Amino acid sequence: MHDLLHPLTDADVELIEIAKNKIKQRYRRRWHQLAAAMRTKDGKIYTGIHIDAYVSSLAVCAEQVTLGTALTEGEVDIDTIVAVRHPKPESEDPEVRVVTPCGRCREMICDYGKDAWVIISHEGQLMKTKAINMLPEKYYLPGINKGN
Numbered sequence: 001m002h003d004l005l006h007p008l009t010d011a012d013v014e015l016i017e018i019a020k021n022k023i024k025q026r027y028r029r030r031w032h033q034l035a036a037a038m039r040t041k042d043g044k045i046y047t048g049i050h051i052d053a054y055v056s057s058l059a060v061c062a063e064q065v066t067l068g069t070a071l072t073e074g075e076v077d078i079d080t081i082v083a084v085r086h087p088k089p090e091s092e093d094p095e096v097r098v099v100t101p102c103g104r105c106r107e108m109i110c111d112y113g114k115d116a117w118v119i120i121s122h123e124g125q126l127m128k129t130k131a132i133n134m135l136p137e138k139y140y141l142p143g144i145n146k147g148n
C-alpha cells in the first residue's frame, strides 16, 4: 500500500478542514456523527453529513450524501473526497478525525470516480490514494460503464 500513498496538497488540507467544520456545525449525537467534503476537478466543493436512523441499517453515509448533492448539481468529476468523524461527547479524544470510507462508499466512489483521490489516515499519518487502490478486483457489470 505504501507505494500507492501520496502526500496531501494544501487544497487537500483545506478540504479536511471543510469536512471538520461541517460536522462541528451539524453534529447531533446518534443522528449525524460524520461529514464528508468533496472537491471536483474544476474546484467546486460539496459537503454532506451522514444520516442515521432508528433502524441503523437505514443509515446513509456522509460520502454518499455528498456525492448525491454533487450529482444533483450536475457534477460527476470527483477529484478528492474525505470523510471525518466527530467524537462522542464522553470520548477521551476530542478531535474530529479523518476516517476511511466503508466498503459501500468505496464502491460508490469508484463507480463515479475510479481515479478519484481519497484522503485516509494511514498509520497515523494523513495521506491520499486513488479510490480504486482501496478496492482491488472491484465489481463491474460487463458492458456497463457508469460514471467515468
Ligand SMILES: [Zn+2]
Residues within 6 Å of the ligand: 061, 062, 063, 101, 102, 103, 104, 105, 106
Ligand atoms: Zn460509507
